[in-house]
Amino acid sequence: MEITRDKERHKALKRRCRKIRTRMVTRGKEYNSTYKPKTLRESPNKIRINKSLQQIVKLIANQGSGPWPTADLTALDRPLLELIRILDKKEKADQAMFSALDGFGKIDSVLKTILDCTEQRPCVLPAKSLGFSGRVLLGSCRNNIDNCRHVLYSNLVGTLIDYLIQRMNSLVNESTRMGSNNSINSVVNLPSDAAAGAIFEVLAEVIQVLYQEDLLPAASTQDQAIKDRADASWQRLQDVVSYCVSVGLVDKVSWYFSHVQGPLDNEAGVVEVILAAMRLVSALAKTLSMR
Structure with a gap:
């Protein structure tokens, strides 16, 4: 019974993921068709x-x-x-x-x-x-709101999430090959990845700047133009948060964190991935707190 429920949940998550991704792609195409620097x-x-x-x-x-x-x-x-x-x-x-x-x-x-x-x-x-x-x-x-909006509105953000989940899947697979039994109590020399760390940072920066420059100002003003801009960004950011969850990125981050055991003094690459991932999770949480 439990296995059946898990399969049904997995199927529902995949359907939701496809729906969100399709909406993100459609909005990105609409934006790109009229975009002028x-x-x-x-x-x-x-x-x-x-x-x-x-x-x-x-x-x-x-x-x-x-x-x-x-x-x-x-x-x-x-x-x-x-x-x-x-x-x-x-x-x-x-x-x-x-x-x-x-x-x-x-x-x-x-x-x-x-x-x-x-x-x-x-x-x-x-x-x-x-x-x-x-x-x-x-x-x-x-700290560049115009470029951050472009990354969000063009749906480069969705593409970056796809790249990131691919790299995180590779890290999990590599760690498994190195001897992990997928137990949170197992001590694993976690692999690191410069690409994953950098993409985490980009996504975190984009979301944080949009939160700071678009969402926050709208919370304390009656200016309709500011509110409209915030709503446009919020609709897309909501999809970003949902996509990060449904595509499995948040689960992969949790898995990576749970396999850290002991000090990481000599694991600079692992530390970079962890800190960048924490920054992204924090930015996602801040975004959700606005609604």
Whole structure:
């Protein structure tokens, strides 16, 4: 009887997941069909940003289906690190230029290789390069409400969740292969993942900024324009929270946390994943508290 109930719950969750994902995709397409970047003030780093993005596009276009050669990985990391250096300064003009040059789409073309990974077929890009890609997105969204809205409204947020659940599934599988018996009392040398850590950070930043800049102001004003903006963001954020739960991301985070045993002084990668995941969970909880 218990097994039957679990199966029914699992089926219901999958149906709900598909329904939410379809709604997110539809809204994203509607937004993208009319999206136009804002008029920009010129960025002093426009040439550097554009050059870095074009180098990334060229490298992606020239790759086959197998793992990248070492020389090409080095060539990919170079423009990614250049973008990180520029965007980490949090200059609004640089962040806006990154968006106007379709930086989100171009970095997504790197991250989407995650979805081609299976247990039998490793990802063609190493976690380090994927982590750098996530850090580029993080830099573009830091304290930038326009870019955070774009990530939410275009449904890049849903795509990032798909990438993240794929990486978390891989971490769970890897931990199992390392000897875990899936008991919360088992001591496991947890694997870490730079890509997962970075994507957790991006999602947390986007949701936190939207909470701070869209949802909170609406709670203390009668300005209808502010309230309308908050409602538009809230509808989408509600789907984000529901999708994180129904796709199993929250369960995977819980599993990862429960398998931490003892100090992590020499496990910097694991600590990064844990702290980033905690930040995302906190942002999701804050968002839910607004309704």
